[in-house]
Amino acid sequence: MKRSRNARRLSGVLVAAVAALTAGAITAPAGSAQGEIPGVDEIVHSPNLRQIAHLDKQPPFDQQSAFGTDIAFTGGHAIVGNYDGFTIYDVRKPHKPRVVSQVYCPGGQNDVSVSGDLLFLSTDYARSNDSCTSEPLAASDPSSWEGIKVFDISDLSAPEYVASVRTDCGSHTHTMVPDRKRKSVLLYVSSYSPAPQLPNCQPPHDKISIVEVPLAHPERAEVVATPVLFPDGGNEGGTNPDGTRRAATSGCHDLTAYPERNLMAGACMGDGLLIDIRDRLRPRVIDQVQDNVNFAFWHSATFNNAGTKVVFTDELGGGGQPTCNARFGPQRGADGIYDVTGRGATAKLEFRSYFKIPRHQAGTENCVAHNGSLIPxxxxxxxxxxWYQGGVSVWDFTDSANPHEIAYWERGPLSDTENVVGGSWSAYYYNGHIYSSDIQKGLDVLAIRDPRTAPAKSVRYDEFNAQTQPHYGR
Structure with a gap:
């Protein structure tokens, strides 16, 4: 979810197996008539994707303003961020998830990643200090703090806060990349929207921050590089042909690394990037693309397993608006699928098609492309x-030019009279099941039974961060 800055950053916003299922086809949904928008909180789904467990948000994270956010996985546990901290769930029995611990530590978005016994947390709202008891502060105050927090989670029932690192413009998201040679992990920090009146976020903000966390001494974490990705500037922003605004580039929203292939994809407001990370501290942009017709805000990215495609998401409306409807159509607030052609320094991103969920949502449902991962x-x-209140979609882009949905699961709107921000923030596949972090409702566990995804059941990870893509199928 993106947010805007001013003197004080705005908070908030802002399926039984069906063996006969043919590729590209979905049978009528369970729970409502075909094409109808479900009622408030009514669950509908394709027959091959169903919910097997749910846990509501627990106090103190049960307030409407305490958005559930991203997910990282370690040792059969799901760690879910929240604007007010994070929750650790035991999901070794997916049908019976349970809360292991919760840490209250406000500082949205609290994007999370994990490496071994270390948990990393992004703070992107100005705070009075780096503690978990800090108060909101105006971003125009030079003493305000934003950045990365590091926790020791060797005891999942009692995480310990061990370090913090301040980063320019805060840390909206971050991407963890192991560096075995340096015996450390590197956190590539994405942040954006500088302004002259923000002393800790001055323009031009054409860079990212790289934080190094030594594994043996996480308390020594520090910024070790601030590489510039846009030396000649990024997208200047403007108005798309349909009259909607597109973002000017002043930093990146999210980065996805594919360490085995020394690649990274950058979703940077008005630009999509392909980046060479062979030199971990000196990332080099290989290609830079824009879509000044249909994209409004380049939000996140996912490689295919071969590293020959990148799916970029467009978070039209910042995650808080209803954009899955006839007004915006099938190409706005969608995914853009790009093939990676050529190799090495000559590699290029070539646009192939868009994908958007084929079901219209209610006018009170915030809906747009958001976080996902490969099913291996x-x-x-x-x-x-x-897709926020558009729910969870499973789709096939093996043919880059002809992507199609193969399964879905969603709830009806939170309200039929007003737009209450909610829905699935992140939906990831981990060790045989899909886990969804719902902004308002909590944790959903889904089971997919479909011959096309059945081989994924044999793929197991101890640790999984969606923005640090693993390779599978050796």
Whole structure:
């Protein structure tokens, strides 16, 4: 979810197996008539994707303003960020998830990643200090703090706060990349929207921050590089042909690394990037693309397993608006699928098609493309993805020019009279099941039973961060 800055940053916003299912086809949904928008909180789904467990948000994270956010996985546990901290769930029995611990530590978005016994947390709202008892502060105050927090989670029932690192413009999201040679992990920090009146976020903000966390001494974490990705500037922003605004580039929203292939994809407001990370501290932009017709805000990215495609998401409306409807159509607030052509320094991103969920949502439902991950099926490109109140979609982009949905699950609107921000923030596949972090409702566990995704059942990870893509199918 993106947010805007001013003197004080704005808070908030802002399916039984069906063996006969044919590729590209979905049968009528369970729970409502075909094409109808479900009622408030009514669950509808395709027959091959169903909910098997749910846990509501627990106090103190049960307030409407305490948005559930991103997810990282370690040792059969799901760690879910929240604007007010994070929750650790035991999901070793997916049908019976349970809360292991919660840490109250306000500082949205609290984007999370994990490496071994360390948990990393992004703070992107100005705070009075780096503690978990800090108060909101105006971003124009030079003493305000934003950045990365580091926790020791060797005891999942009692995480310990061990370090913090301040970063320019805060840390909206971050991407963890192990560096075995340096015996550390590197956190590539994305932040954006500088302004002259913000002393800790001065323009031009054409860079990212790289924080190094030594594994043996996480308390020594520090910024070790601030590489500039846009030396000649990024998208200047403006108005798309349909009259909607597109963002000017002043930093990046999210980065996805594919360490085995030394690649990174950058979703940077008005630009999509392909980046060489062979030199971990000196990332080099290989290609830079824009879509000044249909994209409004380049939000996140996902490689296919071969590293020959990138799916970029467009978060039209900042995550708080209803954009899954006839007004915006099938190409706005959608995914853009790009093939990676050529190799090395000559590699290029070539646009192939858009994908958007084929169901219109209510006018009170915030809905747009958001966070997802691959379902690890060798030889096919299948992704599960969150669409806020558009729910969870599973779709196939093996043919880059002809993507199609193969499964879905969603709730009806939170309200039929007003737009209450909610829905699935992140939906990821982990060790045989799909886990969805719902902004308002909590944790959903889904089971997919479909011959096209069945091979993924054999793929197991101890640790999984969606923005640090693992390779599978050796």
């Amino acid at each position: 099926v060798k030889g096919r490109d299948i992704m599960v993805q969150a």
